Amino acid sequence: MSGLEERRRWLSIARRPGVRFAFLVAPGALFILIALVLPLLSIVVFSFWRTQSYELYADWNLNNYRALLGEPAYRIFFLRSLFTAAIVSFVSLAIAWPVAYLIAKHGGRYRLLLVLLLAAPFFTGVILRITALQGLFGPIGVINMALNMFGMGPIGVLMYTQFAAGIGLVYLYVPFMITAIYLSLVNFNFELLEVAKINGAHPWRAFIEITWPLNWIGTVIGLVLVFIPCLASAVTQRFLGGPQATSFGMSLSLQFGETGTWALGSAMGVFLFLASLIVILAAGRSINLKRSGFTGALDR
Amino acid sequence: MPQPVLRLHSIVKRFCTVTAVDRVDLTIERGEFFALLGPSGSGKTTLLRIIAGLELPDLGTVEISGRNVTHLPPYARHIGMVFQNFLLFPHKTAAENIVFPLRMQRLPRAARDERLAWAMKLMRLQGLEDRYPNEMSGGQQQRVALARGLISRPALLLLDEPLANLDRELRSEMEVEIRRYQKELEIPFVYVTHNQEEALTMSDRIAVMRNGGFEQVGAKTEIYTNPATVFVAGFVGHANRFEARLVEFNGELARIEWKGTSMLVPRPRDATPGAAIQFAIKYEDLEVARGVNGFDPTNRNWLTGRLRDVIFKGQTANYIVVLEDGTDIVVSGDPHGLDLKPADSVVVHWPITRGNCFEL
Numbered sequence: 001m002s003g004l005e006e007r008r009r010w011l012s013i014a015r016r017p018g019v020r021f022a023f024l025v026a027p028g029a030l031f032i033l034i035a036l037v038l039p040l041l042s043i044v045v046f047s048f049w050r051t052q053s054y055e056l057y058a059d060w061n062l063n064n065y066r067a068l069l070g071e072p073a074y075r076i077f078f079l080r081s082l083f084t085a086a087i088v089s090f091v092s093l094a095i096a097w098p099v100a101y102l103i104a105k106h107g108g109r110y111r112l113l114l115v116l117l118l119a120a121p122f123f124t125g126v127i128l129r130i131t132a133l134q135g136l137f138g139p140i141g142v143i144n145m146a147l148n149m150f151g152m153g154p155i156g157v158l159m160y161t162q163f164a165a166g167i168g169l170v171y172l173y174v175p176f177m178i179t180a181i182y183l184s185l186v187n188f189n190f191e192l193l194e195v196a197k198i199n200g201a202h203p204w205r206a207f208i209e210i211t212w213p214l215n216w217i218g219t220v221i222g223l224v225l226v227f228i229p230c231l232a233s234a235v236t237q238r239f240l241g242g243p244q245a246t247s248f249g250m251s252l253s254l255q256f257g258e259t260g261t262w263a264l265g266s267a268m269g270v271f272l273f274l275a276s277l278i279v280i281l282a283a284g285r286s287i288n289l290k291r292s293g294f295t296g297a298l299d300r
Numbered sequence: 301m302p303q304p305v306l307r308l309h310s311i312v313k314r315f316c317t318v319t320a321v322d323r324v325d326l327t328i329e330r331g332e333f334f335a336l337l338g339p340s341g342s343g344k345t346t347l348l349r350i351i352a353g354l355e356l357p358d359l360g361t362v363e364i365s366g367r368n369v370t371h372l373p374p375y376a377r378h379i380g381m382v383f384q385n386f387l388l389f390p391h392k393t394a395a396e397n398i399v400f401p402l403r404m405q406r407l408p409r410a411a412r413d414e415r416l417a418w419a420m421k422l423m424r425l426q427g428l429e430d431r432y433p434n435e436m437s438g439g440q441q442q443r444v445a446l447a448r449g450l451i452s453r454p455a456l457l458l459l460d461e462p463l464a465n466l467d468r469e470l471r472s473e474m475e476v477e478i479r480r481y482q483k484e485l486e487i488p489f490v491y492v493t494h495n496q497e498e499a500l501t502m503s504d505r506i507a508v509m510r511n512g513g514f515e516q517v518g519a520k521t522e523i524y525t526n527p528a529t530v531f532v533a534g535f536v537g538h539a540n541r542f543e544a545r546l547v548e549f550n551g552e553l554a555r556i557e558w559k560g561t562s563m564l565v566p567r568p569r570d571a572t573p574g575a576a577i578q579f580a581i582k583y584e585d586l587e588v589a590r591g592v593n594g595f596d597p598t599n600r601n602w603l604t605g606r607l608r609d610v611i612f613k614g615q616t617a618n619y620i621v622v623l624e625d626g627t628d629i630v631v632s633g634d635p636h637g638l639d640l641k642p643a644d645s646v647v648v649h650w651p652i653t654r655g656n657c658f659e660l
Contacts, residue, residue: 200404293390
């Protein structure tokens, strides 16, 4: 009798909306807590500690941040990464828009196949792909070897320069941009362009007035998906960039590897996290849902 | 003689093996409300898209206000268009949608605002300027679409089934409204519809389309009362149809024989006695009576049968009569005047001058 009472009581608690919500949210929240928040918190904690001879000491100080902001090398690395990420994002944008537009509008029944082909590079690892580019651009790479055969000198700008690293980054991240813009365009009603044209808009005007604003969310997502990994990127620069291309990410990974200065590395990580956060917030602010043609209910 | 606003000269459009538009000629005058009426797949929307410049005809020319625009893109034609699914720009407010054509024409802001106020008033949209399309009802969205189509006072307004997505009540309200705008602005409208009531209510002239060609073009009363072909007779209005044999001519009339019954009907165009013909007569041209003594039979045809059902339609009622051989005939009549019950035996009769006869 009392067992039944007990069960009823528990059931009625479980049916409360708040409890139900908690049950639904719990798995995701737990995952984020363990996989993201806790490691991040530990990084934040480490960033205020001290490393000596590859050991972490818990004496709280701000020296890591002082070094990070005070030493010109880090500033240069960061600005270089920022600049690279910006250029790579915009180059990717310029490549991705026409490709995504072509697939979405004229891909017909091959649309899905074409988009899935964008995943082809991911069949191999990042390192392998970058090494392949190295084999293409390097002094004894395919391009310069071929030039050599015809008696021409190698293209210097492709050999271990920031430019080469930039090409590598565009190659690595442009599929994300294309996918983001494509997904936006498949939901775009191309008939609206006919309406714009009938109402007197030239094709480029119709693009600016209709296509671009209605696909802004996809574009922003693409920009973020390219910009943020580029900001933190280390491997590409290391393989393709040569000595002049040391990035913030490269320097950061050195702190956790060769130099063993975990505390400084953590401070760099926190800095990178904050920079990315600012980028995401700015991107989010640029989106006015109504002006993006969002058709769901907003505040009703 | 003023220029016609629109002149189509033997337009042909094929999609692969299908001929969507087949040698169409058409002239539309200033201030005319013209309806393109046809079942789906008859090519009416393709024809409209050719006029708009959204499709290029394979053959033929399109002239708007005397200018050959066949190869001009839509934005160089100075026309307006209203679509079935409204197609408002979802990221622009009602006012921004409406002034879009004026912005494309680079009209100064003051002139734009003045025209906007005029259009909002005409369409009774005041107060909705800052609403986004998803914050408006279907009828409001359709009025915004109409305002956008009309605000630049185009040479021609094309309407592609603009009321098909609205509910019935709103539709009949909008039918009257749209005709009012057309008459006030004197802009010719080309109105595509598969709905004969819409075409009959709103237009001055109708072209009935079938398989990419025009079956008949004419004033709406002409189309309704004197259909030129069997197809038009069946598509416009509601008609009973009899497949009969032509016996002989009798002045302006013809004697036909249908299942052993002899009837006098209006003379068919170019048919010879003995030919198979179809006689079509509209529901409302028929009358129903209790018995042979219930009406004066001079100059009338009549058939006897049994009432099967009365379908009340409001202003009228459809009396469904089963003839002795089992054929159903529908008579549209006064819903209150006759005190008839199902299974009563009745007579269906009509004047010999009514109905239309076609050679098959």
